[in-house]
Amino acid sequence: MAATVDLKELVIGGSFLIEERHPEEVLTPEDFTEEQRMIAETTRQFVDTEVRPAIPQLEKHDWHLARTLLRKAGELGLLGANVPEEYGGLGLDQTSGTLISENVGRSASFAVTFGAQTGIGMLPILYFGTEEAKRKYLPRLVTGELVAAYALTEAGSGSDALAAKATARLSADGRHYILNGEKMWISNGGFADVFVVFAKVDGDKFSGFIVERGPGLTNGAEEHKMGIKGSSTTALILSDVKTPVENLLGEVGKGHKIAFNILNIGRFKLGASCLGGMKLMLHEAVRYANERHQFGQPISSFGAIKAKIAEMAIRTWVGEATVYRTVGLIEEAVRASAKDGEAKLRAIEEYATECSIIKVMLSEYCDYVADEMVQIYGGYGYSADYPAERAYRDSRINRIFEGTNEINRMLIPGMLIKRAMQGRLALLPAAQRLMDEVLQPSAPSFDEEEGLLAAERKLAENAKKVALMTLGTAAQKFMQALEDEQEVLMSIADQIMDAYAMESAILRARKIAAHSGEEAAARYIEMTRVFCHDAIERVEKSAKTALAAVSEGDELRTLLAALRRFTKHTPINAVAARRSIADALIKANRYID
Known part of the structure; x- marks a missing residue:
């Protein structure tokens, strides 16, 4: 029987609106343990030394390089931070996993590749897969041997995910589900090995499945995107694709539970990733403002530039406070849920409101910081030879990912x-x-x-x-x-x-x-x-x-x-x-x- 979380002993989700909290009740970055700081620093070093220099090559769609970087991240334990040790992960706390997401946010479009692997691609298997499926896929996903993707959106069903047209029917011998349909905007779509696919059993029971790349599964051409050019985004075509019945995720007709609960996790992790990007953008904007001289002095001495730098710093610092306050709530609830996966997911769901707040706030703060970075760089901010241009293009997708900001x-x-x-x-x-x-x-x-x-x-x-x-x-x-x-x-x-x-x-x-x-x-x-x-x-x-x-x-x-x-x-x-x-x-x- 699943363990339950006694939320009466915890902060109730959404209660911030009607209750007062005290400083000692909230998690802040000043509370991080030495181990958590080391995990953050390990991630930052990997991103700065291995990933960021590779971004120009990734933007040329070098997916072999993308897989290599995922494997290296796996060797460092970054892909399986929150996956239990019994499935090859590190079994770390939620704060450590969020710090990894924050620092991967420094890696431009590789953050999308990483997030699709560790979040929406892997977590449905962890929380809803059968024991057999967990042992089959998770150890190879946390090492980067396998690459995962998530296939929910269709041409006619974006925010209205339950309007999907893809179908699944049980084979005559009862051993397989046979899937047909087309999915859109699949991150990692061009080179993923394993897909979490949502389809309607018998045309009406919305359900989730683990589907391996094989006969009948093809992906479309790479999308020509405004930003995140170093991540693969394709359509996914399913034509009589077979997947074993044991690859059903959860129960038939309960796919909405998977889709919406996994999005809660994705939302606060996306907020953390935006935070990492904001810190890097602000860092580079300050350095440029000190180096760039006009009228015989650095532009950082001008009040108009100082106002921009200050507001960028304010939103970054406040965003960070809000992200880790929310992670602290989730941390306590997950800890109270012991080791039961469904109970952990319910604990995270308790703070669905806060997760949506984090997603909207941080994605919009990130866009603000990116826009002001371009302005500080001036004409050079519009040049692809300088970092502001890529940051500006890459940041825009965050207001659409994980449910649009309007939906949230x-x-x-x-x-x-x-x-x-x-x-x-x-x-x-x-x-x-x-x-x-x-x-x-x-x-x-x-x-x-x-x-x-x-x-x-x-x-x-x-x-x-x-x-x-x-x-x-x-x-x-x-x-x-x-x-x-x-x-x-x-x-x-x-x-x-x-x-x-x-x-x-x-x-x-x-x-x-x-x-x-x-x-x-x-x-x-x-x-x-x-x-x-x-x-x-x-x-x-x-x-x-x-x-x-x-x-x-x-x-x-x-x-x-x-x-x-x-x-x-x-x-x-x-x-x-x-x-x-x-x-x-x-x-x-x-x-x-």
Whole structure:
């Protein structure tokens, strides 16, 4: 019988919106063990010495080289970091696996090859394969002997994955499933040996299968892509392809469980990969800004450039805080699930909302950093002879991978409401208490908040209130039809994401200050202050748009009055703060976390 996770002893997924957390409760990069740091450094050295010099050759579609690099990654244990030792992996914790993903994010399009192998290609077998299938495939996948791919999308079914047309039927002798159909956008498609394929048994039971390359399985020509040119992307054609019945993943008709749960893992790993890319882009942008002279001085001395470097650093640092806070939640839940694979997957599913937040936030932060990198490089940023051009092209796909950002934005409030209706998240009582506060506001207090980042802590608390107020108002008006109000849902998601990021940054900065002193934490405190004051303005603007779409008249005026009260703040000198943040990186001539 499968082990269960007692989530009552853990942080409930999505509860950040209605509960306060304390610095000692969250994982931050400052908590990494020496072993975890060594794993990160091993990965970084492999990427910088073996992979990055090979990127130009990979972009010429040298798939033999891609396989060689996967084998080398396998020799270092990087492919099987989170795979149990009994199947040839290292059995490492989730944090170590995420640190590997982060540092592989430095490797341009090889990160896609690596992610398809270790994530969506391998994990369905690990979590849903039969014992026979696990022992047959996993040891050879973690060494890189076999290359894996994931075949879900079709020409007519992208975000709507369950609309797939590929079919599977049981052979007359009951020994094989016979698959027919065509899949699109298959990463590693041109040279993979093993595919996780989704098809409908008897035309209606959506199911997952392990399919080996063999008779009837062919791939189309390589796609001519905007970016990630060093990764293979092809169509996959299945014509009466046979796969043994023991290669069924999970149960017939339960393929959606595989597809959606594996995407949760993929989303937070993708966020970590984006983080690694952002750190490298910022590092190179700072170095270039110091080297490039105009008007007799380095461009890094100009305020306009400092503002860009500072904002790139802020989003990178806040993104990192948010990624590892989420990984810490997953780590605790997975640890509580012992060794049972399905229980581990349920533990990860608990934080599906947070995984979607990470995916959207980090992919968009990454795009921002890439865009500003090009701008700092100027005309050279547009040249393929300089790193900014490739970074810009490669970053764009991340907003489409693992479910588009639009889909994930709608999932964020949707999953919270679903959990509330199931009684798994006390969202409704919290919303009712908030509406009582909105309708009967208490007398204003003139007492100043005390403690480190007190004003920002109040802003984060109020950002959560705004998100909850907007979500509750929309849910009350539209009821079951809320899922059709996509613009409103996406606006609410933006508020929720900023609230989560604000709190994550505050918790990390306070934790650093508590351990190292406020002087040592000064730069982190500045980054947190700038981020929070910018974020509350975004929250206010987004909430105005959403509230005007869901209410009118006296109700709208009441809600807008509450919004003004919640988002009221005294501006800080963000110009001086950004200059100070940028100066630290410019002086070091590198990215510093």
